Each structure stands twice: as C-alpha cells, then as structure tokens.
Amino acid sequence: MAIGVRTHDLRKVYTSAAPLGAAGGFIARSDAKGSKPAKTQIAALDGLSLEVHPGEIFGLLGPNGAGKSTTVGVMTTRVRPTSGKAWIGEHDVWQEPAVIKRLIGVVPQRPNLDFSLTAREILTFHAAYFGIGSRERSERADLLLEKFKLADRANQMVRGFSGGMMQRLSIARAMMHNPEVLFLDEPSAGLDPQTRILLWEIIREYNQAGKTILLTTHYMEEADALCHRLTIIDHGRILALGTPPELKASIPGGYLLRLRFGNQTADLLQRLQSLAGVREVKAADGTGADVYADRGGSLIPEIAAVAVSIGAELSDVHISEPSLENLFLHHTGRSLRD
Amino acid sequence: MNWKTFGAMLARDAQVARRNAMQLFFQTFLQPLLFVFIFGKVMVGSGYMPSYYKSLLLPGIIAISMVFTGIWAVAMPLIAEFQWTREIEDRLLAPISISWIAIEKVIAGMIQAVVAGLVVIPLAWLVLRPGVDLSVHTPVSFSAIILLVAAFSACGGLALGCSINQQHIGLMFGMVITPMIFFGCTYYPWSALKTFPILQKLVLVNPLVYASEGLRATLVPQFPHLAVWAVLTALVLFDALLLAVGLRQFDKKAVS
Numbered sequence: 379m380a381i382g383v384r385t386h387d388l389r390k391v392y393t394s395a396a397p398l399g400a401a402g403g404f405i406a407r408s409d410a411k412g413s414k415p416a417k418t419q420i421a422a423l424d425g426l427s428l429e430v431h432p433g434e435i436f437g438l439l440g441p442n443g444a445g446k447s448t449t450v451g452v453m454t455t456r457v458r459p460t461s462g463k464a465w466i467g468e469h470d471v472w473q474e475p476a477v478i479k480r481l482i483g484v485v486p487q488r489p490n491l492d493f494s495l496t497a498r499e500i501l502t503f504h505a506a507y508f509g510i511g512s513r514e515r516s517e518r519a520d521l522l523l524e525k526f527k528l529a530d531r532a533n534q535m536v537r538g539f540s541g542g543m544m545q546r547l548s549i550a551r552a553m554m555h556n557p558e559v560l561f562l563d564e565p566s567a568g569l570d571p572q573t574r575i576l577l578w579e580i581i582r583e584y585n586q587a588g589k590t591i592l593l594t595t596h597y598m599e600e601a602d603a604l605c606h607r608l609t610i611i612d613h614g615r616i617l618a619l620g621t622p623p624e625l626k627a628s629i630p631g632g633y634l635l636r637l638r639f640g641n642q643t644a645d646l647l648q649r650l651q652s653l654a655g656v657r658e659v660k661a662a663d664g665t666g667a668d669v670y671a672d673r674g675g676s677l678i679p680e681i682a683a684v685a686v687s688i689g690a691e692l693s694d695v696h697i698s699e700p701s702l703e704n705l706f707l708h709h710t711g712r713s714l715r716d
Numbered sequence: 717m718n719w720k721t722f723g724a725m726l727a728r729d730a731q732v733a734r735r736n737a738m739q740l741f742f743q744t745f746l747q748p749l750l751f752v753f754i755f756g757k758v759m760v761g762s763g764y765m766p767s768y769y770k771s772l773l774l775p776g777i778i779a780i781s782m783v784f785t786g787i788w789a790v791a792m793p794l795i796a797e798f799q800w801t802r803e804i805e806d807r808l809l810a811p812i813s814i815s816w817i818a819i820e821k822v823i824a825g826m827i828q829a830v831v832a833g834l835v836v837i838p839l840a841w842l843v844l845r846p847g848v849d850l851s852v853h854t855p856v857s858f859s860a861i862i863l864l865v866a867a868f869s870a871c872g873g874l875a876l877g878c879s880i881n882q883q884h885i886g887l888m889f890g891m892v893i894t895p896m897i898f899f900g901c902t903y904y905p906w907s908a909l910k911t912f913p914i915l916q917k918l919v920l921v922n923p924l925v926y927a928s929e930g931l932r933a934t935l936v937p938q939f940p941h942l943a944v945w946a947v948l949t950a951l952v953l954f955d956a957l958l959l960a961v962g963l964r965q966f967d968k969k970a971v972s
Binding site: 451455456492495499500 | 718720721724725727728731732735736801802803804805806807808809810811812813814970971972
C-alpha cells in the first residue's frame, strides 16, 4: 500500500548560512566564530503546503534557491522547520523521525557516499543500518549493482568514481531498504543524456512497484517526462500546481513571443494587445515585451507592421511553444535558469 | 533504541579501522615510542636523567597515546564528514535517533583509545627495559581509569569535531592539544609543579592531568600522585561535561 506525503504551512527561516542541502559547493559554512557577518534572516520556505498522493511521481520545480532542497530537507528529518508540519503517511516527521527514516530513501543533490568503503560495502552497510539480514542484503546489493551497471566496479573504493557513477550508486543505496517514498534532489544534474534516460527508466520502474516518488529539478524536460503532477515553487511559495498538461494549458494562449524593440512605449504595448490571438502582453526589461498568444510565427508580420507604424523598430524575436519554462516565466518574469 | 543499527555502525567503523590499520598503527604509536626512546633510553643512558625517570614517564606516555588516539579517531572523521565529504549523512538517515549516532562515534573512539593504551604499555616497556618498575596493584581502579580516560578522549573528540571548522584544524592542535599535553602532567608528576603554585592550580582544569596522575597512581604508586578518588571524580565530571557539549554540538550539525 503506497503512502503519500503532506506538508502544512511550512516555514523555514535561516538566521545564518544556507541549508546543508542547498549550500552547494565544497566551501565550509562561514558561521564559525571569528568571522561574524551581520545575521540576515532568509526565509527559505514561506508557508508551503502541499500534498503528494500515494504512488505518484511528484515534481518540485523551481530555480536555484527556490526552497526545493529545504523542502526535501524538512520531509527527510534533516532540516527543522521554523513552523508548520510535515507527514509521511500518517507519521509526523518531527514527532517520529526514526519511524520516518524507515519509510524514506533519499538521494541528495551532491553525492555523499562513504569514501572509506567499496561500492558494494556502501550498499550492504546501508542495508545493515536498516536491520536487513546479511544474505538478503548481499542479494539486493548484487541486484542493484547489476541494474545500475556498476557490477564490474563493485569492489572498488568509490573515491575514483565519476560523477555519474556516484549518482547511480547514491540512487541504488537509497533503494537498498526498499523505501515507500523516494526523495531525489536534482537526480539528473550533471548526468550525460544516456545515464539520464537510464535513470528515468529506473524511477518509473520503482514507481510502478507502488512507490511514491518526490523529485526536485530545474530541468523542464525531466519534470515534463516523469512527473504525474508537479508544483512550481519560488521564494519558498507555491506558484502553480497540477499535471504537466494542465500547467501548460494554464499559460495564456500557450505560445510566448519574446520581443525586443528599438524603443518601447505604452502605446506599442496597447497596440500589440489588440492584435488577434494575443492574450496577454507584459513589458519586459528595458525595451522588450513578452506576448502570450495562441499562435506563434503567423503573428510576426503583424507585430512588425505595428512596430513600423509607430516608429519602434523590431530588433529581436524569440518564439517558444507551450512549455513549463514559459509557465515559470509567466509567473515570475524570470527564466528558470536565471 | 535500535541495537541492530547501532551494531552495524560499529561494524562500519571497525571495517574502516581494519582497512587503515597500518596508518593507524604508525599514527598512534610512532610519536610516543620516539619520545620514550629519547627520554627514557638516550637521556637516561647518557646520565642526563636518573633511571627512575623511565617509570615516571611511562604513565604519562600511555595517557598521551590514549587521549590523542581518542580525540583523533572521533574528531577528524567528524570534521571531514560534516563539512567536506558529508559521508555521515547516510548514517544520519538510518532509523535511529541522532544522539545514538554520536554515542556510537564515542564508543568506537573509546575502543581505539583503550587499544592504544593497552598496546603502548608493552611496546614502551620493550623499549625502556630493563629498569621499569611497573605493576598493577589495584586492577579495578586501573580499569576504571583506563575506561574513563578513553571516554574523556572520545567525548572530547566529539565536542571538538562538531565545533571546529575545517580550516581551524591546525589551530586545534596548536591551541588545544599541544598545551593540553605539556600542562597535562604527562612528563612530570603534578607535585613537581609545587614551585609554581599558580600554575599548579591552573592546570587542574586540564583533564589530561587526571589521566596521567590516575595512571601514575595505579601503575607506579611509588611516585607522588593525586588521590585516586579525586582522579575518578574529576574524570567522571569531565566525561559528563564533554559528552553533553558533544551531543549538543552534534545535534546542531546534524539538523539545520
């Protein structure tokens, strides 16, 4: 029986440095004595409530620093929320952390493999932490090493592994104790396309075995290809929630035309708005305009004509079809990769 | 309490220690043996030191070996794992409460410290003999002191390992460990400080003093030493204090 994940009004305010999960890079945190920067309060989560249904693949989509890792951290007992609650199934994450840890598997954003052990030992010790008997853990380790194409490196220390191999081993490790809910924080960051496809297949297969999967990503294609439902978050708040087709349908018109002019005036924006098929016009930085419309290329001659008629020369055009990227842009005015 | 998880974590640490056995051996024993050789053999053999200094020195050397081993075994991996490799995260996600993960580290450190202490005794004895007058008259007190010293070193390692930033490791050795060793009554008995009365009071805040004096009291009681009850009381207090600080710091590091 699959189990779901819920959060209610989660808030997390950091008073010093960023969270472990989100504090990318190898640099130590500078919260030690001696270097005391003025304490700034950063709200990483700002009243986040969401519900992941049992047995679904749910995506958290957002740019760097949106609060994705902090959300995963709270749900996986690693980040204590300032307020609010989180549940895995019926268990409160912060009341019963030891129970929660049995139910979840976590693949962190940055590999945290045990460098003192071989690949195989990493899997078998992990299973031993979960009380799995020695024969079973040995069998499961072999199975997963095979599945993740690591069998030939099983008895090597992981220090010399490539990034992709470490990532695969991290996922294999998270699956060793057969958790009901699998959290993957940016699982395909830094993977080559081939490995990414292998990873997607494995995630789908694990999900088909009745498991709930929550993944964070800032790759639109990944969210689009894998997730049953997803939410777009930014500044620790939910901007949109739904299935990928629903979310794409919510973009006015679907097509986005990013235009740039020699000069841009209110009159120009108004004239653009009045063109047939245009749903919404937003002024973009400086001399640009974002036009949401239900057609793409066929609008260009008309736009060019409008521009000429009021003396604002059209200097650049970019047309994109309905996508989650456009949805994000629509809600925030920023690109996901900014 | 989940004993299976706890046992598996100990097994993991044992496996890592086995793998690094040679490195650990030299790291733990080379320095004390060189010290024993120079001060116990060369200086005594050439007449600069009286021959009874051999017996006086040995308990201090055992104390240094144990304390250094325990601190190193717990603190260094924790500094690296929390700040650099994040290896510990796999264990932080194991189905056991956070404090027990810290306690497992302390137990693993204690075992290493006890092994270091028990191995350095015959090694040093081999280098120093003949003329070392060593005997265990009170095995219960001796065992209690060995365990409390091991606990103090491992708890100290926990507290330091969870408080020190990786760029300050050098500072930790220069500012904490080195003064601790030199003012720890390791190379001289506490009573030798009586000509420096203020210093003699000040060094009592150094837990290594009780380790050296306690081992001196139980191994070479013919030399002046602090009372065993005072040593035991002080070590219990230091153990409790360092464990409490260590657990608090560990929790802070483990959960942000």
